[in-house]
Amino acid sequence: MEQKKILEAINLLIGLVGKERVKFDQTSMIIYAKDIFIPGYVDLRLGQTPRTLLPAAVCFPQSTEEVAKIVSRLRKNNIPLVAYGAGSGVLAAAAPVHGEVILDLKRMNKVRSINRVNHTCEAEAGIIGQDLERELNKAGFTLGHFPSSIYCSTLGGWLSTRSAGQLSAKYGKVEDMVIALEGVLADGSVFRTRATPRAATGPDLDQVLVGAEGTLGIITAALLSISPLPAAQIYRGFGFDNVDGGLEAMRVLIQKELVPALLRLYDPLDTRFNAKKLSGPETGCLLVAGYEGANKELTELKARLGFKLLQDKGGKDLGEEPGKQWLTHRYSVSYNQSKILAEPANLLDTIEVSVNWRDAAELSRKVMAGISRVGLVMAHFSHGWRDGVCIYFSFLVKEPGENQEKLIEKHAQAWDAAMDACLEMGASISHHHGIGIHRAKWLKKELGAGHQILNKIKNEIDPQSIFNPGKLGLGERKE
């Protein structure tokens, strides 16, 4: 964005919310230029400030009405913006690629209400996940949404990317938890969808916005379905000889309606990597299954039947310990990033995809073969559905000479291998991390003509492409 426009934006924002809530200092601009998109760290490594555009300014609105006023004025002046949570996305969805204004929603962080009769909670989009969960726990509830980024991501971010938590098999993914939304459209109007359990009143408008990564509207608050805190938590580990056997056990378990809260199968490398931490085996595949629920007897019954089934399907009972350790270390994997990236010869990343049961093992092999040509890769299988599963690949590419451009090249090759394999086999290129910028080129291939539907909605709802232009491959701005 040209300097004149940036100054225009800053003055406009200060006029609306006051100087204290508008940042345009160099340090803030650098930090807000990137999220957790891995190639973005290369600049840091090279001792450079981000090579992507810096935002024009960062603004901190405090209410939906304020967001509406800001959007109206920015739209009038044709200034694009990015709605921002905590910047924990991994695909540059929150990066200001056109030098947008960042609308940081974290001052909108209240739990507005908890309804004990309906088991619902209304919360503002800027609340950090762990804070939301703690508030709910105090009242005897849980959202049941535990992404590994819960300490550093917001409700708004979850809704924008269609996130999934570790216990999604029981509690649902974030879109399953949404009852109603409040937010702002590109014309500055405020919308509030109706809070009903279900309605056959045309397409579900909430689901148009959930997963839209801020391109179609800014979600400022949500009414969510919540669950009572579990009265029983029964977690256990099982050993399988190979991925195929473990996957088959998972499928049958889910299709026999013994769906646990947690069902996660680690491939042999991931099993070995986690053996010490999870008190798991060094060989074969570890499967951790956990049942929890507000009804103690039902939970215990399901656990008993489920664990028996897993054994009947070839699983060796490894006892409670892997389950307990999994609960203790459930967020540990994210801490590996800093240690690995601190070595200039390394680049790591994760790729999550969604595939039906029949093709899961083959897709996994195909992706692993492709990535293995450039790096080390391991996988776990989780977030099971009746018809399929999520495969979560973690990979590491190395460049002994520490040539960062070569590392980026290898990183790109790994992604190409995974995405191409998914498209070829009819799987989805993303289960829950979303699209951002990085996956946009593959999204068009996956959606085909469907992408045109999104484009038409975008062009209609945001003709100037004010909201997060270019993300999801929508609304590229010509500047």
Added chain:
Amino acid sequence: MKERLAAYDREIEYCSYCPKMCRFSCPVARITCSEASTPTGKMTILKLARDGAMDFSQEVAELMYQCSGCLVSRTYCEHRIEVIGAFEAARAIAVEKGLAAKRVLEFGQLWTRFGNPYGNNLSFKLKELSLGKNLEKKPALIFAGCTMTHYFPDTIKDLFLVLDLLGFEYEIFTEDHICCGYPLFATGHWKIFEEHKKWLAEKISGYQTIISACPTCVYFLKTFYQKPGLVDAEQIQHTTEFMEARLDRINLKAGVAKKIVYHDPCHLGRYLGVYDAPRKILDKVTRNGFTEFAENREQAGCCGGGGGLPLAHPGIARGVSKSKLDEFKELGGEILATACPMCERMFARTGKERGVLVQDLTSLLAKNLA
């Protein structure tokens, strides 16, 4: 600059590349809501300045002071990173280069003139409190510290009451500079601190035991004086540790009927690892037990008073304190008990309009002697 920060290379690198796992816990970032204020944000900027990708400017310096040193981010870090060390080193650079905020730079002059952060004669105040004492050399030294002396001289009197009851023999440090030096170190005035350290080390040597009701003083004296061998005291203790060890010799009544909520001071808890001693004291003096904050012990939230935050960023410090007080009110607390004069000061000041009653454990104990 690289050399000056070399001791913190691991912290700077790890934090810069972290996906912000401690994000929700940082009390400063919770108030500003800015990603730049997070430990990751601050470390990233420090890394870029260290590596020459950006100037170490006033803006960078300003960011380095946005940390209370509470260490709660360490609680949620599997690498157990303590971020404050790198920020303190950066602050020293900022002060040397004249890039720190004006009030921070002027603070050094104030301290040098008065020998404490508060601009008054604390030595005289302590001498008044110590009348009839300090007549002979004793094996133990009471180091009241600047904040306790300035704001809460009554707590010092209460401490003397308890010590006298126990027949404990002690002297009181009443020399010119009633300060362990932490305010200087935390704000980056390292040159002044080094001179003060030499002077103070000499003055507090020769005692077997040093006791303070200020956990910051205890931590600082242990780390910067005792550990490097500048001071030969065998034991440097906080008053709660001292009193807890002697609870069987103190006749107490369970006199407090009001609802007490206990706040773990950062320097007593996360720095010194003292969590149980204050709780045992509270068990003795309360009729119906006491209440914990939802996040307590190693997870306890900060009062906003440490790390020079009230000096460099008073608005943020007040915000941090206020959010803790909001929880205190939600819990229905009637007395906010703590064991640190800075915590007491922050909560008393921020909670004044809401009528929050804050009490130090030493005073609570002294007021419930049977």
